[in-house]
Amino acid sequence: MRQRQSSDKQVLAWAKQGFPPGTEAFAYKDNVLAVENVLLPVIAASVGTPFYVYSATVICRNYRAFKAAFAGLDILVAYAVKANSNQAVLKLLAGAGAGADIVSGGELRRALAAGFHPQKIVYSGVGKTAEEMDFALQSRIGCFNVESPAELQLLSARAQALGAEAPVSLRINPDIAAGGHAKIATGKAENKFGIPQAEALQAYALAARLKGIKICGLDVHIGSQIEQAEPFARAFAFAAGLVQDLRRQGFSITHIDIGGGLGIAYQAGAKPPLEPGAYAALLRQYLGGLGLSFIAEPGRFITGNAGALVTKVLFVKPTAAKNFIIVDAGMNDLIRPTLYDAWHEIVPVVAPPAGEPCYQSDIVGPVCETGDYLALDRQMPLMPAGALLAVLSSGAYGAGMAGNYNSRLLVPEVLVEGGRFAIIRPRATYDSLLAQDKIPDWL
Numbered sequence: 348m349r350q351r352q353s354s355d356k357q358v359l360a361w362a363k364q365g366f367p368p369g370t371e372a373f374a375y376k377d378n379v380l381a382v383e384n385v386l387l388p389v390i391a392a393s394v395g396t397p398f399y400v401y402s403a404t405v406i407c408r409n410y411r412a413f414k415a416a417f418a419g420l421d422i423l424v425a426y427a428v429k430a431n432s433n434q435a436v437l438k439l440l441a442g443a444g445a446g447a448d449i450v451s452g453g454e455l456r457r458a459l460a461a462g463f464h465p466q467k468i469v470y471s472g473v474g475k476t477a478e479e480m481d482f483a484l485q486s487r488i489g490c491f492n493v494e495s496p497a498e499l500q501l502l503s504a505r506a507q508a509l510g511a512e513a514p515v516s517l518r519i520n521p522d523i524a525a526g527g528h529a530k531i532a533t534g535k536a537e538n539k540f541g542i543p544q545a546e547a548l549q550a551y552a553l554a555a556r557l558k559g560i561k562i563c564g565l566d567v568h569i570g571s572q573i574e575q576a577e578p579f580a581r582a583f584a585f586a587a588g589l590v591q592d593l594r595r596q597g598f599s600i601t602h603i604d605i606g607g608g609l610g611i612a613y614q615a616g617a618k619p620p621l622e623p624g625a626y627a628a629l630l631r632q633y634l635g636g637l638g639l640s641f642i643a644e645p646g647r648f649i650t651g652n653a654g655a656l657v658t659k660v661l662f663v664k665p666t667a668a669k670n671f672i673i674v675d676a677g678m679n680d681l682i683r684p685t686l687y688d689a690w691h692e693i694v695p696v697v698a699p700p701a702g703e704p705c706y707q708s709d710i711v712g713p714v715c716e717t718g719d720y721l722a723l724d725r726q727m728p729l730m731p732a733g734a735l736l737a738v739l740s741s742g743a744y745g746a747g748m749a750g751n752y753n754s755r756l757l758v759p760e761v762l763v764e765g766g767r768f769a770i771i772r773p774r775a776t777y778d779s780l781l782a783q784d785k786i787p788d789w790l
């Protein structure tokens with residue numbers, strides 16, 4: 348073959364540096380990759396490929412580590428359902444004591460069905476509909492995070508129509524740049540999220556005037572995949588100042604929702620990003636003395652590194668430019684690489700022998716889009732057709748963002764705990780795919 352072999356004594360990044368910190372659920376046992384105590388080829392033989400797999404132990408461990416970092420504070424850890432909304436994952440977290448941060452009526456139904464206590468559910472998002480508000484009011488959720496005066500007006504109207512009272516936090520946009528990519532930064536003035544800080548006092552005054560609205564908090568979610576302390580410190584300092592202003596004006600602020608956004612490591616050899624302990628220390632430093640309770644909304648931190656997407660090599664296409672490793676998972680299954688330029692470590696399920704030569708390779712899917720790739724320009728050993736690859740750090744914003752483009756079926760999800768595994772979403776079927784469409788009788 349004409350692959351360009353890399354010059355130095357190539358050692359795969361992950362082989363030299365280990366897997367990204369946080370992915371400890373995945374480890375080789377006699378050269379075969381396992382999640383906890385289950386070998387990935389065993390799952391592949393049972394469900395086929397591609398599939399998502401998650402470690403229940405690591406999901407719970409991450410939740411507990413996050414919660415423990417805030418020990419002594421009155422905090423609700425509300426898992427951001429959108430990161431991974433499988434009912435089994437939600438039930439696991441509800442059982443561990445978590446709350447839920449939801450962004451749609453669909454997620455509210457998921458959260459309630461999985462057993463989250465309604466009072467532990469907070470509802471975020473810029474575009475809640477009247478129907479969604481009604482259902483959330485009837486369900487008596489803990490708090491609405493409101494993002495505009497227009498939303499406040501509608502929520503007030505819906506609450507009055509139902510004879511209910513809506514507990515409200517206003518999400519204020521602190522104009523802070525944060526997040527691993529422009530598409531997941533939410534806290535800059537030019538982002539659609541939150542109420543501009545210059546209008547904060549006015550918005551609280553409106554909330555106080557409106558019937559059916561009960562002001563209880565302030566929300567400052569600033570973005571996702573934040574790896575440094577600095578943006579959080581600025582957001583917390585901003586929130587502390589605003590709480591004091593609001594209290595001086597007579598508004599009763601009892602809690603601060605600090606949002607989500609704590610980053611995780613995606614690259615082998617990466618320095619672990621800001622840890623929950625340091626994050627909690629910032630919270631204590633800036634907001635600890637104000638007699639507040641807290642809500643945090645971690646998503647990625649809980650599930651991201653607990654999961655992987657397992658895919659099979661279909662073909663290898665060597666070209667003059669590079670090798671293309673064509674696999675059976677595509678951008679419709681995992682959109683992060685092409686949407687966010689995200690890096691996922693991709694490792695062979697059967698470890699190649701030490702010293703195996705590597706080639707510059709793109710790992711691409713079958714979807715008819717140039718943007719359909721899982722990784723670009725990676726050093727990979729020769730992968731025979733049929734070999735399995737694990738795309739690490741795919742437990743958050745993986746399956747939940749998947750779609751049917753190219754009429755591809757949604758892939759199964761599998762949950763592992765110790766030595767057992769369960770299919771928590773079966774592979775979709777072509778019958779169900781076709782049954783979604785209806786042909787008018789005049790055709």
Ligand SMILES: *Cc1c(COP(=O)(O)O)cnc(C)c1O
Pocket residue numbers: 427429430448471472568570571572606607608609644645646647648743
């Ligand atoms: C997406 C989102 C989160 C979760 O973000 P992570 O980076 O996954 O922790 C939390 N709160 C809100 C409002 C969000 O939109």
